[in-house]
Amino acid sequence: MSNLELQVLGQDGADGGGETAACCSPMVREPLGEEAAVDLARKFKALADPVRLRLLSLIASHEGGEACVCDLTGPFDVSQPTISHHLKVLREAGLVGSERRGTWVYYWVLPGALATLAALLQTP
Amino acid sequence: MSNLELQVLGQDGADGGGETAACCSPMVREPLGEEAAVDLARKFKALADPVRLRLLSLIASHEGGEACVCDLTGPFDVSQPTISHHLKVLREAGLVGSERRGTWVYYWVLPGALATLAALLQTP
DNA sequence: GTCTTGAATCGACGGTTGTCGATACAGCGA
DNA sequence: TCGCTGTATCGACAACCGTCGATTCAAGAC
Numbered sequence: 001m002s003n004l005e006l007q008v009l010g011q012d013g014a015d016g017g018g019e020t021a022a023c024c025s026p027m028v029r030e031p032l033g034e035e036a037a038v039d040l041a042r043k044f045k046a047l048a049d050p051v052r053l054r055l056l057s058l059i060a061s062h063e064g065g066e067a068c069v070c071d072l073t074g075p076f077d078v079s080q081p082t083i084s085h086h087l088k089v090l091r092e093a094g095l096v097g098s099e100r101r102g103t104w105v106y107y108w109v110l111p112g113a114l115a116t117l118a119a120l121l122q123t124p
Numbered sequence: 125m126s127n128l129e130l131q132v133l134g135q136d137g138a139d140g141g142g143e144t145a146a147c148c149s150p151m152v153r154e155p156l157g158e159e160a161a162v163d164l165a166r167k168f169k170a171l172a173d174p175v176r177l178r179l180l181s182l183i184a185s186h187e188g189g190e191a192c193v194c195d196l197t198g199p200f201d202v203s204q205p206t207i208s209h210h211l212k213v214l215r216e217a218g219l220v221g222s223e224r225r226g227t228w229v230y231y232w233v234l235p236g237a238l239a240t241l242a243a244l245l246q247t248p
Numbered sequence: 249g250t251c252t253t254g255a256a257t258c259g260a261c262g263g264t265t266g267t268c269g270a271t272a273c274a275g276c277g278a
Numbered sequence: 279t280c281g282c283t284g285t286a287t288c289g290a291c292a293a294c295c296g297t298c299g300a301t302t303c304a305a306g307a308c
Contacts, residue, residue, distance in 0.1 A: 272287070
């Protein structure tokens, strides 16, 4: 029965990080397991910084759904190494992917990564 | 709550926290403003801990939608002051409300608080 | 009143996090 | 080959966070 909601909510099942836990039922429906909580907390921790949130938003809303690092260092007041650090955090949390193409490195938001979190926060 | 459908479809300004920033458009649609990012990060930071996530989930899924602190200290391996601290963090983030009723203190998830975050993470 | 129980606050401690400057690495063009 | 530009890594430092035991506050029960 909850499958109906999932279809509506969650597009493709393409999970970003490939993590197992905390995938389906909204957390307000039944108590979160210990493992699932650790897993989820890791992703929310990656979102728990203003710079990273803006980075993610910039990447996602950039044309083509991806952005070069050179597009991302400008809008912030922090140094280039700091931006690089934040991008690494986002990548290791399974929220974005990256690839070097020639001189530049491009980042994109992994499809489904945010949708999975959104589905979990959904209030029935 | 016939708003559910609206939330599923996309926006809907179901505010819960009463905060101003970052209320409507999914963050993958247009770049997040600086203020909105700070505001959002504060809430995600409150979610960025396994104990707090499980607390929130326990509270929300408890019968009646609220739980006494005495129901919340048992399932965890951490001390009572630590639980109290985490509850305070959740409250100050605008995610839960609390009230003392006689001997016990009850906590509940503020309606719309999680839905607002979910809407922001929604991928169009 | 005094005692008991539930919950919050305090002070302290170790670990984590965000930031920087300096440096190293990777491609490309001259 | 050399130098230039775009990114990533390193080492360091201050600030923050989660946790604890001890204590304090709140509300009843005796």
